Amino acid sequence: MFITDANYLETQGKSLDAIDIKPDREVLPDLEALYAFNKKDIVLLKALTQIHYRLKNYAEAFHFVLQALDIDPEDEMALKYKAWLYDETGDKKQYVKTLEQLIKMGTDDFKVYDQYAEYLEDNGYVLSALGNYTLALSCDKEYHHAIHAAIGGANCYSKLEANGIAAEIYDMILLEFPKDKYGLYGKAYIKYLSNHIMSSTKLCELVLSIDPNFKEANELLQLLNKKGK
Amino acid sequence: MGNYLKDDSEEFFNRIIEALKNHQIDNAEKLIAEYEKTHQANSKTRLYSSLIQSMRGDYFGAITTLKEEVELNPTNEIAVLELAKYHYLVLELEESIKYCDQVLLLLNKSTCDEANKALKYKVMSLYALGSYDVALAELNESLKIYPDDMLMLVYKGRILNRKGYYSTAKDLLNSILPNIKDSEVLGHAYYVLAMAYHQLGQTDKSEALLLESARLNDEFGMRWWKLRMSAEFEKENKINKTKEI
Numbered sequence: 001m002f003i004t005d006a007n008y009l010e011t012q013g014k015s016l017d018a019i020d021i022k023p024d025r026e027v028l029p030d031l032e033a034l035y036a037f038n039k040k041d042i043v044l045l046k047a048l049t050q051i052h053y054r055l056k057n058y059a060e061a062f063h064f065v066l067q068a069l070d071i072d073p074e075d076e077m078a079l080k081y082k083a084w085l086y087d088e089t090g091d092k093k094q095y096v097k098t099l100e101q102l103i104k105m106g107t108d109d110f111k112v113y114d115q116y117a118e119y120l121e122d123n124g125y126v127l128s129a130l131g132n133y134t135l136a137l138s139c140d141k142e143y144h145h146a147i148h149a150a151i152g153g154a155n156c157y158s159k160l161e162a163n164g165i166a167a168e169i170y171d172m173i174l175l176e177f178p179k180d181k182y183g184l185y186g187k188a189y190i191k192y193l194s195n196h197i198m199s200s201t202k203l204c205e206l207v208l209s210i211d212p213n214f215k216e217a218n219e220l221l222q223l224l225n226k227k228g229k
Numbered sequence: 230m231g232n233y234l235k236d237d238s239e240e241f242f243n244r245i246i247e248a249l250k251n252h253q254i255d256n257a258e259k260l261i262a263e264y265e266k267t268h269q270a271n272s273k274t275r276l277y278s279s280l281i282q283s284m285r286g287d288y289f290g291a292i293t294t295l296k297e298e299v300e301l302n303p304t305n306e307i308a309v310l311e312l313a314k315y316h317y318l319v320l321e322l323e324e325s326i327k328y329c330d331q332v333l334l335l336l337n338k339s340t341c342d343e344a345n346k347a348l349k350y351k352v353m354s355l356y357a358l359g360s361y362d363v364a365l366a367e368l369n370e371s372l373k374i375y376p377d378d379m380l381m382l383v384y385k386g387r388i389l390n391r392k393g394y395y396s397t398a399k400d401l402l403n404s405i406l407p408n409i410k411d412s413e414v415l416g417h418a419y420y421v422l423a424m425a426y427h428q429l430g431q432t433d434k435s436e437a438l439l440l441e442s443a444r445l446n447d448e449f450g451m452r453w454w455k456l457r458m459s460a461e462f463e464k465e466n467k468i469n470k471t472k473e474i
Contacts (some may be wrong), residue, residue: 127319138451143458150452157357160320164359168391172453175427176460194359 003037016047024051042071042078049081058089076107083112092119110140114149121156130156147173151182163190181210185217192220197227238264245277254284272302279311288315306335310343313350322354329354345375352384361388379409379418386421390428399425416445420453 003011015030031048038044045068052061062085068078079102086095099116102109117132133153140146154169167190173183188203201224207217241264248257258281261274268274275298282290292315298308313328329351336344348371355364365388368381375381382405389398402422409415419442427435439457442450 130320134448134452137455138446140455140459143455143462146452146455146459150456153452157320162320162322162357162359164355164361164391165357167359168449169452172449173456175453176456177463190359 003033008034008037012041012044016043019047019050024054027051028055039067040071042068042075045071046075046077046081049078053081053085053088056088058085061085062089074105076102076105076109079105080107080109080112083115087115095119108139108141110136110145110149112136113139114145114152117149117152121152121159126156126159130160147177147180151180151186154183154186158186158190163193166190179210181207181214181217184210185214185220188217188220192224197224200224201228238268242273242277249277249280249284252284254281257281272298272305272308276308276311279308279315283315288319291315292319304335306332306343309335310347310350313347317350317354317357320357322358325354326351340374345371345378348375349378349381352381356384356388361391364388365392377408379405379411379414383409383414383418383421386418386425390421390424395425395428398422399429412445413447416442416447416450419445420447420450423450423453 011030012034015027015034018027018030028051031044031051034041034044035048045064048064049061049068052058052064061081065078065081065085068075069082072078079098083095083098083102086092086098096116096119099112099119102112103116107113113132113136117129117136120126120132121129130153133149133156136149137146137153140149150169150173154166154173157163157166157169166186170183170186170190173180174187177183184203184207188200188207191200191203201221204217204221204224207214208221211217241260245257245260245264248254248260257277261277261281265274275294279291279294279298282288282294292312295308295312295315298305299312302308309328310332313325313332316322316325316328329347332347333344333351336347348367352364352368352371355361355367365385368385368388371381372378372385382401386398386402389395389401399422402418402425406415406418406422409418419438423435423438423442425435426432426438439450439454443454
């Protein structure tokens, strides 16, 4: 493709439209041709990042996202790609730092809060994790992922021994997703804590009928069996 | 009640209050630091410092400051009540209950605002712990003194739901809804009522109430509503996949 000043915008528009229609490898040559003509187009740089990210060419994706961020250090989409790239390449420290930057900027992206909450929870900052799971839920505009944040929130309440609230949320999850293994396990665990051995055992068995390899449920069932004897 | 908010440097503290009212937290902090250059830290400065810490979201810092105050002045019921509140907010529920009891003991069963607040934090902490029966007993005692406390009435409905008394919860909530003025409490009341209707199989009513609760940004209503939408999205996805096959 021959790019000129006259056809640049039109070609760019067509190439960007093709991103979600054509296979990634078919779109790439046109985007690269555009990049060879203009290396300062942030929209193009983000598109190249997206394609390379999807193709798992993480080094290439980094190359383009860093150029995008040179143009606009606060571009939210570019920062999100940077975060996911750090995540994919195992640089947890930079990943969390980038999530924190996005949160500081006031992002309203579900995934940012949800992933940050998960990091906090895994590292023992349970109360902060709870706050971020709640924020994640309120940002989940397309309602696709509510269950992850709801489970995360309930688990945090449980870890903080607020089992009354945790139980209420697990029940709420099971109302909408009756066979959610995490919801069932959470409920089983609270039943175990309150010494309801029979119902806890039944719930554990139900979890294991859904996923026989659910480690925590297997462990809890063993504990329950010992208690029952 | 001890007069811990009275001091001879009234004007100085008025400036701090003014700054806090206008959310000029840095300014308020500077004023306290300025005060402490010429005066010793006292109950008032510690209370305001804890307030500033909480306004910054540092509840644990506020707890530390308040504990210093309570160690020096164990009968300062305002500081003890604040401790109950912050312990509740960070979900240190047993601690919250301990300080609530301490406030109630200090106030010797008087029917003031502080006593009402202490009872509220106690009920909410007990609920959060899952001690629904104890929470309900405390709540009923509290309602004898403060029968029009809307938040406590909503909590009563919430406990009744947890205990499976959906019809009683529904009747209670319906009777108080017109009297709830606070939008936060109203949002929560809608959630509790929606749950009662849902469990009673009257889903047409629960749907509308749930939406209202989510609109008013109640945490629990919002969570349930998003879960509902998520479940519907998943169902649609499954149907579409079946069609494709």
